[in-house]
Amino acid sequence: MTITFRNETFRDDFTFRNSLTNIRRFPFPFDRDEYMYSVNMEPHIRGKADSVFENLIDVDEHYVAEMQDRAMVLKEDPLRCQALPHMMAAQWDVLELLMEHQAQDYPEHFTLTKNGDRWRWINRPMGIDDTFTFGDPSTLPYPPMEYITRQAQGDFCIVDQRDNNLWMDAGMVTTQADWSLDFDIGMNFMEWHGPVPLAHQIGVFDRALKFLLNLQQGKPTRRLNWTMTVNPRLDTSPENYHKWGPDRMTVTPENVGEKMHLRVELQSLWRLPRSNAILFVIRCYLISLEELVTVPKWARRLPRVLKSLPPEIVDYKGLTRNRPIMIDWLAKYDDGAATSAGIYPD
Amino acid sequence: MLVQGIKSRPEYKGLDIDPHAKRHLFVLEGEGAAALTDQVEVKGKDFLARSEILYLAAGAAPKAYDAMLSALSPDVFWQAPTLQPLLFRLRACLEQARMGTRLYIAGTEGFIGQIMQVALEFGIDFNSIHTEHRGSTARRVQCVHCKGITDNVTTSPFACTHCGLPLLVRDHYSRRLGAFQGVNIDAEEPGTAPAPEEMFP
Numbered sequence: 001m002t003i004t005f006r007n008e009t010f011r012d013d014f015t016f017r018n019s020l021t022n023i024r025r026f027p028f029p030f031d032r033d034e035y036m037y038s039v040n041m042e043p044h045i046r047g048k049a050d051s052v053f054e055n056l057i058d059v060d061e062h063y064v065a066e067m068q069d070r071a072m073v074l075k076e077d078p079l080r081c082q083a084l085p086h087m088m089a090a091q092w093d094v095l096e097l098l099m100e101h102q103a104q105d106y107p108e109h110f111t112l113t114k115n116g117d118r119w120r121w122i123n124r125p126m127g128i129d130d131t132f133t134f135g136d137p138s139t140l141p142y143p144p145m146e147y148i149t150r151q152a153q154g155d156f157c158i159v160d161q162r163d164n165n166l167w168m169d170a171g172m173v174t175t176q177a178d179w180s181l182d183f184d185i186g187m188n189f190m191e192w193h194g195p196v197p198l199a200h201q202i203g204v205f206d207r208a209l210k211f212l213l214n215l216q217q218g219k220p221t222r223r224l225n226w227t228m229t230v231n232p233r234l235d236t237s238p239e240n241y242h243k244w245g246p247d248r249m250t251v252t253p254e255n256v257g258e259k260m261h262l263r264v265e266l267q268s269l270w271r272l273p274r275s276n277a278i279l280f281v282i283r284c285y286l287i288s289l290e291e292l293v294t295v296p297k298w299a300r301r302l303p304r305v306l307k308s309l310p311p312e313i314v315d316y317k318g319l320t321r322n323r324p325i326m327i328d329w330l331a332k333y334d335d336g337a338a339t340s341a342g343i344y345p346d
Numbered sequence: 347m348l349v350q351g352i353k354s355r356p357e358y359k360g361l362d363i364d365p366h367a368k369r370h371l372f373v374l375e376g377e378g379a380a381a382l383t384d385q386v387e388v389k390g391k392d393f394l395a396r397s398e399i400l401y402l403a404a405g406a407a408p409k410a411y412d413a414m415l416s417a418l419s420p421d422v423f424w425q426a427p428t429l430q431p432l433l434f435r436l437r438a439c440l441e442q443a444r445m446g447t448r449l450y451i452a453g454t455e456g457f458i459g460q461i462m463q464v465a466l467e468f469g470i471d472f473n474s475i476h477t478e479h480r481g482s483t484a485r486r487v488q489c490v491h492c493k494g495i496t497d498n499v500t501t502s503p504f505a506c507t508h509c510g511l512p513l514l515v516r517d518h519y520s521r522r523l524g525a526f527q528g529v530n531i532d533a534e535e536p537g538t539a540p541a542p543e544e545m546f547p
Contacts, residue, residue, distance in 0.1 A: 079493075180490055186522040187354060194353035195518050238490045238529055242511060245533025321534070 002108050005064040005125055011072075016232035018291050022061055026287045027052045028298050028343045029224040029264050034308035037199045039207045044220035044268045048344070052266060056220065057101035058283065059109065059153065064125050066153050066175070066234065073174040073235050074150075079182040080237070081146050083158070083170035090158045090170065091145040092135060093272035094279050098148045123151050145170060154283030157181070161276055166212060168192050175234040175284045177227045177263060178241070178318070197312040215278060217271040225265040227317045228326070232261050232286045251322045256329045257290040260322065262302070289329065295345045299333035306330070355519040356472065358458065358479040361450050363389045368446030370397040371439055373432070373461045375453025376404045377481035379411035382452065386418060398422040398439065402432050402457070406481070429457075433464055440468045452478040456486030456497055459524025472521060483546045487515055488525040495525055501542035503531045512539035515546075
């Protein structure tokens with residue numbers, strides 16, 4: 001199916017919107033009426049048609065606009081894309097994985113032709129047609145990870161595995177929920193998760209690390225994570241917090257439905273074949289409350305979840321100021337009826 | 347005492363002389379000198395003949411630790427006037443270091459971090475470096491916004507010495523940068539930063 005790519009922005013005039021079809025395929029992260037941290041991993045296998053799980057590397061109507069926003073972020077701050085020197089083999093692994101998935105699942109938009117090490121990559125939505133030698137960085141306009149992640153939705157971290165730990169040793173991070181690649185690069189799994197409250201104490205990270213160290217090639221895994229963002233802004237980096245922080249003051253009972261967005265990360269983890277590193281994809285999806293309440297089940301569930309949050313999570317996710325306004329606005333959509341299990345619309 | 351329980355901060359487990367090392371390289375700052383003399387009391391003086399000490403007195407100059415270290419008669423004792431020449435000398439030492447050399451660092455956290463950065467450049471595994479915190483608990487902080495580093499931060503919030511934004515000092519430490527993370531504290535409502543509080547004396 002040919003995707004119609006939207007012409008829209010994630011900054012300044014914020015023209016980002018979801019089409020009706022795209023609303024129904026949104027990865028709503030709550031499978032019940034409350035929320036707490038857990039090791040909520042499941043195999044990353046193909047899911048329902050017309051859901052974001054239909055293809056393992058999802059391309060949607062926001063593709064072109066997201067890639068334009070990424071290019072703008074990189075012009076302002078090149079440190080959003082970094083790789084430590086020992087990560088070159090892993091960079092090629094990532095290039096191969098993303099090209100193969102995009103070409104296989106979206107043949108009308110992407111084509112990959114291999115002739116030995118001589119590869120030709122065509123990206124029609126972005127008007128790219130490059131021929132290069134796999135394994136020779138001098139034949140690409142950017143290093144391999146940067147080249148392909150300028151053409152793939154989501155943030156990407158490449159995590160090296162050694163000493164029974166995982167190390168954040170490369171990444172392209174421009175759509176993050178308030179963490180800094182430049183600060184965290186080179187850290188191990190426990191270190192980069194240091195600031196997360198509660199989860200260390202209940203053993204979530206110990207179990208998650210053990211699980212990931214045993215991740216097998218060809219068996220990727222996934223989880224959903226979430227937060228809320230004022231305005232459909234992809235670049236909510238700590239680097240620019242002083243620029244987007246004031247947005248939080250602009251929310252009123254009148255505009256909350258339009259301004260407040262549920263921000264969901266579909267995180268998938270892939271063992272890479274040559275380097276034995278792990279690719280950590282953090283794909284960000286945004287939906288305004290107005291769009292979200294068009295699905296009655298989600299409209300009932302979201303206010304219940306927001307009410308149930310422990311104070312530490314409210315604080316960590318930056319919800320303190322606007323949670324009451326959201327709950328009040330959402331209340332009129334919750335008639336108290338029971339909700340069905342799972343995340344999908346009824 | 348340093349605040350405990352910060353996952354990303356290195357553990358400073360103490361100098362603890364390695365009896366199997368062929369050569370000992372001590373890089374010490376201020377009160378860090380006492381970490382070495384404490385070891386001499388426990389372990390004896392034998393290791394000193396195979397030891398090189400690089401010392402920066404910094405704020406502890408009036409205490410004359412330099413005379414005390416020199417009196418231990420190590421193989422090499424060298425004192426730096428400031429950090430920059432110390433780092434230059436350290437690089438020279440590491441260029442020439444042989445297999446079996448053990449690196450020890452003692453002093454304030456900002457000092458340990460900066461010496462550790464040089465050691466990491468030379469490919470030394472950070473787990474193999476023996477470190478001990480002595481002296482002030484002041485923090486070295488990188489502003490996440492302008493990336494400028496401010497040394498000897500004792501309060502939170504504090505004004506970034508580069509861009510001027512009032513920064514909250516987060517309990518999040520980067521070994522690569524040798525610094526804690528500073529994040530604008532009044533980003534949502536500029537001008538509402540609370541008064542600085544002495545947190546890291």
